[in-house]
Amino acid sequence: MPLRLTPPLKRRLTRRAQAMIGRALPYFPELRGKSITVGYTRKHLGSASIRYRKGLIVELVIRLRVRRLTYQTIGHELTHLVQGLARGDRRAVSSLHGENIPSGEKQCDLWTLARDQIFCDDAPTYLRLPRIMRERWPDYAEGVRALCRAAIEKRKSHRRYIRWLEEEIKKLAPASAAEKTAPAQLSLPFPA
Numbered sequence: 001m002p003l004r005l006t007p008p009l010k011r012r013l014t015r016r017a018q019a020m021i022g023r024a025l026p027y028f029p030e031l032r033g034k035s036i037t038v039g040y041t042r043k044h045l046g047s048a049s050i051r052y053r054k055g056l057i058v059e060l061v062i063r064l065r066v067r068r069l070t071y072q073t074i075g076h077e078l079t080h081l082v083q084g085l086a087r088g089d090r091r092a093v094s095s096l097h098g099e100n101i102p103s104g105e106k107q108c109d110l111w112t113l114a115r116d117q118i119f120c121d122d123a124p125t126y127l128r129l130p131r132i133m134r135e136r137w138p139d140y141a142e143g144v145r146a147l148c149r150a151a152i153e154k155r156k157s158h159r160r161y162i163r164w165l166e167e168e169i170k171k172l173a174p175a176s177a178a179e180k181t182a183p184a185q186l187s188l189p190f191p192a
Contacts, residue, residue: 048080075119
């Protein structure tokens with residue numbers, strides 16, 4: 001899969017980030033043989049876009065913030081490219097379980113987590129998660145990933161599969177942690 005790095009990214013690219021991008025790409029067979037431009041962004045964790053000319057796809061672009069880069073972010077942006085390819089070129093683009101990935105940010109998070117364990121290194125950005133899960137993501141990552149895979153199956157017969165997924169995710173968090181109480185007020189002894 002040919003990659004073209006933009007000059008701003010080349011100036012900031014670390015060996016770690018380059019290795020992460022290279023390691024993530026093979027998990028996206030839908031992008032095999034496509035040229036991808038990888039750029040740099042400061043404003044977001046990442047972004048993806050597809051450029052068209054006369055109705056044909058001419059360029060696939062992702063932009064990444066190299067600082068604190070995660071596989072989840074890389075996978076999320078590559079999943080956006082797969083979503084876009086399905087809309088722009090319906091010939092042979094398929095995803096997990098042989099179906100197109102629906103458009104949307106939550107759908108993108110869901111399909112990214114379901115794709116492979118490697119993309120569970122950080123909490124998803126758009127799926128609704130209890131705070132305790134975001135704070136202790138490694139403890140919940142595999143359970144959420146299993147629910148994402150189940151939600152993809154559930155989508156075949158259940159229109160509100162994302163609502164179902166978010167309700168099931170809530171059930172993973174322990175009730176006592178979900179109802180986190182405020183810390184107690186410290187009192188200092190004042191002389192009378």
